[in-house]
Amino acid sequence: MTVFQIDDGWQSGKSPNSILAKGSFRNIWDNPDYWTPDPVKYPRGLAPVADRARELGLELGLWFNPSIQDSFADWEKDAAAILGLWREYGIRIFKIDGLQIPDKKAEENLRRLFDRVRSESGGAVVFNLDATAGRRAGYHYFTEYGNVFLENRYTDWGNYYPYQTLRNLWMLSRYVPAQRLQIEFLNKWRNADKYPAGDPLAPENYRFDYLAAIGFAAQPLAWMEASNLPEEAFETAALLRRYREIMGELHAGIILPIGEEPSGYGWTGFQSILDGKEGYLLVFRERHPSSKGCLETHLPPGRNVTLRPVVGAGRPTRVKTDADGRIAVELKEENSFALYKYTLL
Structure with a gap:
């Protein structure tokens, strides 16, 4: 593990994904505290979490969605928010979600946002671009800004099948550098009852190390809650440590x-x-x-x-x-x- 990524919900503002209070990707800056840490979840801010991540040899990453109204007219405020989090906590990896790019103006403003952050951080800040829905960047443009978060799969909905994730990566790797794609593996012990009885391709029928290895040609993404995993899951730690040692050379190839x-x-x-x-x-x-x-x-x-x-x-x-x-x-x-x-x- 190299990065611990906190998903949507760390911030005071609420996005449309919130189960507590449905928010919006629009007009975020009507709430000037939107991108401050949620005071209930993080009463001491993000500093203790960021410090603990560094102690463990990890980087802390955050979820972020630019305010999409008027073709990202508030891009400068969004850039300032990201740079503020980088300067205060040393966080340099941001998953960018919720994008809609309806026209050339939106594309240009979004590029201005990324360029501003990259320039003022001296290239330290990088982005993972969510390409799961809508008209978004990732595969063929904005490739210089970071990786691509490829897909949303959930055992809750019974739509995470390991062979399908492997197939998606296999098919895309002819056209897109696999090293730039984030490929998920999930908690196979969770929601086993959501799959048909006796389904031979259900996640529970695979070893956990096999699920992790599906992403080795790409950027493996442990997309799950880090708590409540059974002891068996931690047997994969040795595999991941060895993979981390050779990952750079593996990804240096075509x-x-x-x-x-x-x-x-x-x-x-x-x-x-x-x-x-x-x-x-x-x-x-x-x-x-x-x-x-x-x-x-x-x-x-x-x-x-x-x-x-x-x-x-x-x-x-x-x-x-x-x-x-x-x-x-x-x-x-x-x-x-x-x-x-x-x-x-």
């Missing part, structure tokens, strides 16, 4: 999809190409009946390749690509994964 389109029943994954000789292969065996899979890759044909396991269930092996660049791999269990460092011989 990341592309390999194998089949995820369906819940195939062999699939990603390849990070570092140079002409080395890289990473992240392989998933879904509920496929065979322990051996053959995956189409971006490796050259007819070459010997060593696979060194980094995390997951893989074993050290040496394989040879076929005439189409496919490789054979083995994973003993269904719904298992392996991250390999590969070297062409």
Whole structure:
């Protein structure tokens, strides 16, 4: 874990998402205290939370929505609010939500907001752009400002299926750098009763480390309440620590999809190409009946390749690509994964 992100609700003002008092994304500045910490939830402000995060080696991030009326006419006030939070608490990561970009003026004002914050913070402040609804930025423009928060999935509504999250990342990675996409994994023990009885693809049927690994080619996002997790969840800590050690190198490569389109029943994954000789292969065996899979890759044909396991269930092996660049791999269990460092011989 590198960032602890506090979602909507930390602020005194109320957004439309509030279950206590339905607010608005418009005319936020009618309430001059909108972007001050909620005095009931944070009676001492955010300083104790930010200090504790730093003690744990984490950064604190906040949710934020610019006031959308009149094509972001209040962009300067929004920029000042973000800069104020950065200067007071050292918070430099903001999830930007609630955007509507109906015209060119809105686009220009939003860019002015981001540029002002970036300039006055010396590039310290970055944004995660929520691309889940409406006419928003993220995939193909405003890419210089940070990452993309890709999707809203909830076990409460029974619409979080791990293979669908994996498929979305797999399909997008042909066109958008996977490293810029935030990919969620949820608390699989919560709301198990919201899924059909015996559903083989429901989250409860996956190991927690598998759910986390779905986002390894991207920015893994533990999208859940941090409290009330069972002890089993914390067994994933060692996996995440090891991933953090190699994440920078993994993300330094060109990341592309390999194998089949995820369906819940195939062999699939990603390849990070570092140079002409080395890289990473992240392989998933879904509920496929065979322990051996053959995956189409971006490796050259007819070459010997060593696979060194980094995390997951893989074993050290040496394989040879076929005439189409496919490789054979083995994973003993269904719904298992392996991250390999590969070297062409």
